[in-house]
Each structure stands twice: as structure tokens, then as C-alpha cells.
Amino acid sequence: MMFVAVMGYGTVGSGVAAVLKRNGEAISRRCGCDSISLKKILDIRSFPGDEFENLITSDFQEILNDPEIKIVAETMGGLHPAYDFVLALLKAGKSVVTSNKELVAVKGRELLETAEKNGVNFLFEASTGGGIPVLRPIYQCLCANEITEVAGILNGTTNYILTKMIKEGSSFEAALSQAQALGYAEKDPTADVDGIDALRKICILSDLCFGKNVPPESVEAIGIRGVTRADVSAAKTLGGVIKLIASAKRLDGGKLAVTVSPAFVKNGSMLSVTDDVLNCALVRGDAVGEVCFEGPGAGKLPTASAVVADIADCARHIGVNRSPSWEEGDGSNVVTGDSFTAPWLVRAKGDKEEIGKQFPGAGFIDVPGIPAGEVCFTTAEMPRSRVKSGLASSGAEACSVIRITDY
Amino acid sequence: MMFVAVMGYGTVGSGVAAVLKRNGEAISRRCGCDSISLKKILDIRSFPGDEFENLITSDFQEILNDPEIKIVAETMGGLHPAYDFVLALLKAGKSVVTSNKELVAVKGRELLETAEKNGVNFLFEASTGGGIPVLRPIYQCLCANEITEVAGILNGTTNYILTKMIKEGSSFEAALSQAQALGYAEKDPTADVDGIDALRKICILSDLCFGKNVPPESVEAIGIRGVTRADVSAAKTLGGVIKLIASAKRLDGGKLAVTVSPAFVKNGSMLSVTDDVLNCALVRGDAVGEVCFEGPGAGKLPTASAVVADIADCARHIGVNRSPSWEEGDGSNVVTGDSFTAPWLVRAKGDKEEIGKQFPGAGFIDVPGIPAGEVCFTTAEMPRSRVKSGLASSGAEACSVIRITDY
Numbered sequence: 001m002m003f004v005a006v007m008g009y010g011t012v013g014s015g016v017a018a019v020l021k022r023n024g025e026a027i028s029r030r031c032g033c034d035s036i037s038l039k040k041i042l043d044i045r046s047f048p049g050d051e052f053e054n055l056i057t058s059d060f061q062e063i064l065n066d067p068e069i070k071i072v073a074e075t076m077g078g079l080h081p082a083y084d085f086v087l088a089l090l091k092a093g094k095s096v097v098t099s100n101k102e103l104v105a106v107k108g109r110e111l112l113e114t115a116e117k118n119g120v121n122f123l124f125e126a127s128t129g130g131g132i133p134v135l136r137p138i139y140q141c142l143c144a145n146e147i148t149e150v151a152g153i154l155n156g157t158t159n160y161i162l163t164k165m166i167k168e169g170s171s172f173e174a175a176l177s178q179a180q181a182l183g184y185a186e187k188d189p190t191a192d193v194d195g196i197d198a199l200r201k202i203c204i205l206s207d208l209c210f211g212k213n214v215p216p217e218s219v220e221a222i223g224i225r226g227v228t229r230a231d232v233s234a235a236k237t238l239g240g241v242i243k244l245i246a247s248a249k250r251l252d253g254g255k256l257a258v259t260v261s262p263a264f265v266k267n268g269s270m271l272s273v274t275d276d277v278l279n280c281a282l283v284r285g286d287a288v289g290e291v292c293f294e295g296p297g298a299g300k301l302p303t304a305s306a307v308v309a310d311i312a313d314c315a316r317h318i319g320v321n322r323s324p325s326w327e328e329g330d331g332s333n334v335v336t337g338d339s340f341t342a343p344w345l346v347r348a349k350g351d352k353e354e355i356g357k358q359f360p361g362a363g364f365i366d367v368p369g370i371p372a373g374e375v376c377f378t379t380a381e382m383p384r385s386r387v388k389s390g391l392a393s394s395g396a397e398a399c400s401v402i403r404i405t406d407y
Numbered sequence: 408m409m410f411v412a413v414m415g416y417g418t419v420g421s422g423v424a425a426v427l428k429r430n431g432e433a434i435s436r437r438c439g440c441d442s443i444s445l446k447k448i449l450d451i452r453s454f455p456g457d458e459f460e461n462l463i464t465s466d467f468q469e470i471l472n473d474p475e476i477k478i479v480a481e482t483m484g485g486l487h488p489a490y491d492f493v494l495a496l497l498k499a500g501k502s503v504v505t506s507n508k509e510l511v512a513v514k515g516r517e518l519l520e521t522a523e524k525n526g527v528n529f530l531f532e533a534s535t536g537g538g539i540p541v542l543r544p545i546y547q548c549l550c551a552n553e554i555t556e557v558a559g560i561l562n563g564t565t566n567y568i569l570t571k572m573i574k575e576g577s578s579f580e581a582a583l584s585q586a587q588a589l590g591y592a593e594k595d596p597t598a599d600v601d602g603i604d605a606l607r608k609i610c611i612l613s614d615l616c617f618g619k620n621v622p623p624e625s626v627e628a629i630g631i632r633g634v635t636r637a638d639v640s641a642a643k644t645l646g647g648v649i650k651l652i653a654s655a656k657r658l659d660g661g662k663l664a665v666t667v668s669p670a671f672v673k674n675g676s677m678l679s680v681t682d683d684v685l686n687c688a689l690v691r692g693d694a695v696g697e698v699c700f701e702g703p704g705a706g707k708l709p710t711a712s713a714v715v716a717d718i719a720d721c722a723r724h725i726g727v728n729r730s731p732s733w734e735e736g737d738g739s740n741v742v743t744g745d746s747f748t749a750p751w752l753v754r755a756k757g758d759k760e761e762i763g764k765q766f767p768g769a770g771f772i773d774v775p776g777i778p779a780g781e782v783c784f785t786t787a788e789m790p791r792s793r794v795k796s797g798l799a800s801s802g803a804e805a806c807s808v809i810r811i812t813d814y
């Protein structure tokens with residue numbers, strides 16, 4: 001019997017308990033590991049009448065000091081006390097799995113190193129892409145590749161809002177209210193809407209794909225608050241849609257271009273049809289070419305699916321460190337913000353002829369319904385700073401500067 | 408140093424040699440396994456001037472009897488002598504990885520059992536979906552799920568032909584010629600065009616997802632020779648496209664509905680935008696919901712990417728059996744052919760009123776360009792036998808009966 005504990009009995013934690021109860025026996029049979037049994041659940045709240053009521057404790061020490069508990073699932077979220085608890089557990093020789101993207105993005109390297117030193121595992125499949133298998137396929141199935149780029153739609157809330165704007169012509173505000181009413185967006189939607197959640201996830205993907213830590217604070221994240229119906233219309237005219245794209249790409253000389261921003265994606269691509277709360281990650285490697293992983297990026301049972309798979313992997317590898325790893329990094333190799341280079345879709349208030357002088361070869365497009373006095377055009381590949389300076393030189397005022405991807 | 412051999416120096420085998428040479432050092436670093444070194448290549452042909460010329464041998468015994476060679480990649484294709492060689496290697500205590508779908512579909516269970524008995528591994532990620540991570544994500548990342556259905560576009564040749572028919576209005580014959588000219592289709596295209604290749608792959612997926620062997624001969628495979636421009640047009644009118652879909656679905660009482668056939672897929676789905684030679688596999692599980700894996704299902708380097716990842720997995724698990732497994736099965740639980748139940752898209756020569764009497768609630772659709780005297784309609788969910796008998800009773804002649812999927 002393999003005893004496990006869950007820390008945090010919220011949406012994900014209760015999903016983990018439910019999946020273990022429902023499929024526990026089959027999981028141990030399928031995975032060739034000991035039967036997995038949930039022994040403790042840590043939460044400061046009490047849950048009278050809950051089917052797992054008798055497993056709940058508010059005392060972390062009961063888990064830390066229980067020699068029978070070999071694997072702990074951290075589903076609390078946030079940095080503290082999650083970090084402190086996880087560190088103590090790893091040092092005590094217990095494997096830990098987590099769905100906590102903030103913890104992995106900020107403290108992942110240290111926790112992986114601690115796990116390795118103590119001969120246990122630290123796994124976090126659920127932290128990126130929710131229930132979609134993404135991380136393990138990358139570090140196991142694509143291990144023969146030099147990864148050149150990883151990108152995706154990594155936040156369901158913003159994708160839901162953009163889908164409403166694209167398919168129903170909603171404004172950002174109306175779509176956000178709808179998302180809040182349906183429980184897809186928090187009352188304070190900052191972490192989602194401002195791209196912070198997607199930022200943490202692309203940092204984790206970048207760490208894993210390129211082997212070097214990218215601290216979240218080294219990457220510019222632009223959320224979707226500034227996306228307007230005119231942007232949606234401009235993208236449609238150009239044959240695509242606006243999605244919140246997080247991406248990391250290997251450049252020459254060890255540099256990495258990393259960004260989170262609303263971006264143009266062409267119709268017919270996998271990312272273009274990833275709608276509503278779904279997520280999709282795209283990976284490019286030197287042998288495989290391009291592969292995509294699509295599915296539910298959040299939610300109680302999908303996220304639990306990934307957490308429980310990590311528990312099973314730990315159960316199969318007691319005493320053997322099978323976790324991925326990456327080097328220390330301070331973000332000084334990251335190219336982001338105004339230095340980020342791409343072709344751009346620009347809306348600006350200004351004179352077409354003057355703009356044309358500053359952007360030779362600009363492709364002007366007629367966009368139905370854009371405000372009077374605005375022009376819309378696409379640029380060649382250039383740093384965003386060059387777009388800004390070109391607009392300034394032409395006396396124009398930028399309304400939106402949106403990256404055009406090749407996804 | 409971990410020595411490996413490759414059997415069959417064709418497209419895939421030469422890709423494996425190339426990837427090992429190019430990324431070998433990084434692979435061993437990333438995977439935490441010994442440095443992987445290619446020691447022998449088995450082929451009856453000689454390759455004068457080839458960079459690996461000095462590794463080539465035509466004598467299988469040189470590989471079988473080399474105690475340094477712990478892992479062998481079988482990339483010969485076909486049942487014999489691949490099966491005989493693989494069996495001998497596993498019995499000799501060597502792990503084997505393969506890209507050979509026929510071998511796995513027909514002999515997989517026996518070879519997995521032999522591997523387990525001998526404490527070695529038999530892995531075959533490349534046999535299904537080429538370079539796309541599909542099998543390992545299912546049996547590892549989705550191990551917390553009861554899989555309810557697996558389906559996909561698993562053959563690139565037929566998908567290329569259908570894409571030409573859909574996007575350029577080509578006839579089947581013209582599109583096949585084009586595919587042959589580009590090297591996407593063999594001179595004798597039977598295995599692809601008649602659905603045999605996709606059949607082997609869905610049998611492997613079904614074995615893995617549902618834990619019981621499905622022999623290929625127990626499943627009806629209908630290829631794309633019969634797909635006409637009228638079918639493409641009918642699908643378009645209905646808001647979707649025709650794709651060659653292979654699928655396996657759990658039914659009540661341990662039965663499995665398994666089929667390979669041209670099928671209607673709705674616009675906007677992942678499968679609907681999987682074009683040209685790309686493949687896509689869709690998996691439904693009770694916790695995760697639905698996930699899709701998309702990418703290159705064939706080709707030298709993509710397939711080598713999967714083969715080499717399996718080699719690395721074997722290298723990490725010397726002496727530990729980590730392969731999946733499934734039970735014996737004779738296909739008696741398979742529902743296929745005329746018993747397969749679905750809603751259907753039907754084209755028939757006959758009288759609309761008479762047909763309407765036989766198919767209450769039929770949705771008649773006006774399809775531009777379909778031959779005079781034909782009617783086109785959709786049915787409720789029913790066995791295909793019921794469609795046939797209904798048409799016969801109405802005095803109509805079936806032109807095409809195409810499954811409507813919910814993908």
C-alpha cells in the first residue's frame with residue numbers, strides 16, 4: 001500500500017481525492033505500482049459531512065512526520081506556505097507533486113535540486129496545461145530533439161473572453177462579466193487577464209525546453225485588457241484571430257525570446273481553433289518538426305488527472321529521481337518587451353503616406369468598422385521599439401501593436 | 408556507454424542513426440542515462456560511401472550475440488523476419504524499440520509478455536502517430552483515467568489525398584497521383600488507401616487504452632477509394648469535412664466499437680484542421696475530458712524522434728520492465744461493420760418520399776453538384792445494417808453511407 005496526502009482541499013485537491021477513490025485500484029494495476037491510498041488531507045477549514053471529513057487535518061506536522069506517507073500532492077496554490085511545506089517534505093524524503101504554477105515558476109529549480117539530493121521526485125505536470133499531457137511528453141517523448149520553440153494558449157479564462165469577442169462580437173468588458181458569471185474568471189481577474197498566469201506557465205515551459213531558469217519577472221506580460229473589437233476585426237481581415245499567446249524561442253548565442261501578449265494567429269492552425277476555456281501548447285523540435293497538445297487547461301477533474309498521474313509516477317519511482325532538471329538562470333539572456341522582434345499588426349491614428357515613408361513595404365489593410373482617422377497595416381519583422389519609433393517619426397499615435405505569429 | 412543497434416537502414420533507420428549522431432550527447436544529458444552509442448546497423452544491402460558504412464552488417468547474429476548491445480531499434484517493417492528477430496533479442500535480454508505497426512498490432516501482446524519475462528522493455532511509440540507523442544502520454548499521463556474513446560487521423564497519405572479533394576476539388580484519382588509524385592504514397596498504395604495502416608494503429612491504441620488485444624482482422628477497415636467529390640460537397644453543406652477516421656470506443660458489457668472509415672468531422676474541431684500529411688489523435692477519459700495530440704505522423708526525422716525517445720527510456724530502465732501491457736483478446740468483443748452504430752450521412756438514388764417513410768426524422772440536405780436523381784440526408788443514430796435495410800425497403804440504391812462523428 002502506498003499512502004499519499006493532499007495539501008489544500010479546494011477545487012483541485014478535492015478532484016484528486018475523487019479520482020483516487022474512483023480509479024485508484026485501476027491506476028495501481030495499470031501503472032504497476034502499489035495500491036495508492038489517501039491517508040491525510042491538509043486544510044485549515046473543516047468540511048462537516050464531506051466524504052473525506054475524517055482524513056482532514058489542519059496540522060502540517062501530521063503529514064510531515066508520518067513515515068507511511070511517501071507522496072504528497074500540493075494543491076494549495078500561492079507561494080507561502082506552499083513553498084515552505086514542499087521544501088520540508090522533500091527534505092524529509094517524501095516525493096511531492098503539485099499543480100501550483102507560481103511555486104514551480106519561482107522556486108522550481110531549488111525544489112528540483114532538493115528532490116534530487118534527497119532521492120525523491122518533484123513533479124508538476126498539472127502546473128502547465130492542466131489536464132493536457134505537456135511537460136512529460138516534452139521531457140520524455142521529445143528528448144531526442146533540440147527544442148527550438150514552445151508556444152501556446154495557456155490560460156483558459158482569457159481564451160474564453162477572446163472567443164466571445166471573436167465569435168459574438170462582445171466587448172472585453174461584457175465578455176469578462178460573462179466569464180465571471182460562469183465561474184471561469186475570478187472576482188479579481190488580474191492574474192488571468194493581465195497575463196500573469198500564462199507568464200508563469202511559459203516560464204516553466206521555457207525552463208524545461210531550454211534547460212535554464214527564466215524568472216517570471218524577466219519577461220514582459222501583456223494581458224488582454226487592451227484588446228478591442230477593432231483588433232479582432234483587423235485580425236479577421238488579415239485571415240486570422242487574436243489569441244493570448246505565450247511563447248519562448250531559442251535565438252542565436254544562448255538568447256531566448258520570451259513573451260506573453262495578444263497575438264495574431266492564422267486561421268486553420270491548431271491554436272486558431274483552440275476556443276473557449278481550452279488550452280493548446282505547440283512545440284517545435286529539430287527532429288520532430290511541430291507537434292501540438294490540446295485540451296482542458298484547468299478544472300477540477302482534468303487537473304486532478306494530471307496530479308494523480310504524477311502521484312503514480314512517483315509511486316513507480318520510489319528511491320529513484322526521475323524528475324527533469326534545469327540550470328540556474330537570472331533572465332539576463334531573455335529578449336522581451338520592446339526588444340522582441342516579429343512582424344506586427346498595427347493600428348494607429350495618423351497619416352497613411354507619412355506612415356508609409358517610415359515603414360517601407362507596409363501592407364495597409366482596410367478593416368471594416370475601425371474608428372475614423374485610424375489606419376491599419378502590417379510590418380516586416382522588426383523589434384517593437386522600431387515600430388514605436390517609426391510611428392513617432394511619422395507623427396502617428398499607436399492604437400495597438402500586435403505581434404503576428406507563424407503559428 | 409550504452410551501445411545500441413538499428414535493424415533496417417531505410418528511411419526510419421537512417422533517421423535514427425542521424426538523430427543519435429546529432430543529439431546523442433544532449434540526449435544522455437537530458438535523460439540522465441549513459442551516453443548512447445550506435446554500434447551496429449543490420450541491412451542486407453550495402454551502402455558504399457555512407458557515413459555509417461562501417462557499422463553495417465548483414466548478419467543478425469552479430470547483434471544478437473554482442474553482449475555490449477543492450478537496446479535494438481527495429482525499423483525494418485513487415486512481420487518477418489522482424490518478429491523472429493525481435494523475439495530472439497528479447498529472449499536474449501535486450502530491450503527492443505520499434506516503429507513497426509504491423510508487428511505491434513499482430514504480435515504486440517506476445518512480445519510485451521516476452522519482454523516482461525526477461526526483465527527488458529519493448530516500446531513502440533513510433534508505431535502510432537509517428538513523431539507525435541501519443542502512446543506514452545496515454546499510458547503514463549492519462550493513467551488516472553478510464554479511457555472511454557480514442558480516435559484519430561492516423562494515416563498521412565490518405566489525409567493528404569482527402570485534403571486535396573476538399574481544398575482543391577481534386578478527384579480521388581488525381582489526388583492519389585499527386586501524392587505518389589510527391590512520395591507521400593507508395594506505387595502500390597493499398598496499405599494506406601484501403602485503411603490497413605490506420606487499422607493497425609487503431610488496434611494498437613485500442614489495446615493500450617482498453618487493456619485487451621484487438622486483432623486487426625476483427626475490425627472492418629473501409630479506405631478512401633470510394634470517397635467522391637459529391638461526398639466532400641455533402642460534408643461541406645453539413646458544415647464539416649470528410650476524414651479517414653479510425654476509432655475505438657468502450658460500450659457497455661465489455662464491448663468495443665472499432666472502425667476505420669471515411670467519416671464526417673465538424674468544422675472547427677482539431678481533427679477538421681488536421682490537414683495534408685499530418686496526424687491527430689483524440690483521447691477521451693473520465694477525468695480529463697478530451698485531449699488531442701497533433702503533428703507529423705510519418706517521415707524520417709519525426710519517426711526517428713519517437714524511436715530515439717524510446718531508446719532513451721530503455722536506457723534509463725535497464726533491468727526494469729516499464730512497458731505497458733494488455734490482456735489476450737480474440738476480437739469477439741468488437742462491434743464493427745454493419746453492427747457499428749452512429750448517425751449517418753447518406754447519399755442514395757431513390758425517391759425522397761419513400762426514403763422519408765423508412766427514415767423518420769431524416770434531415771434532407773440540398774447538396775450543390777450531386778448527381779441527378781440522388782438525395783442526401785442524415786439519419787438518427789442506428790446500426791449501419793438499419794441504414795441498408797431502410798434503403799432497400801424504400802427501393803433506393805445506396806451511393807455512400809458515411810458515419811457522422813461527434814469529433
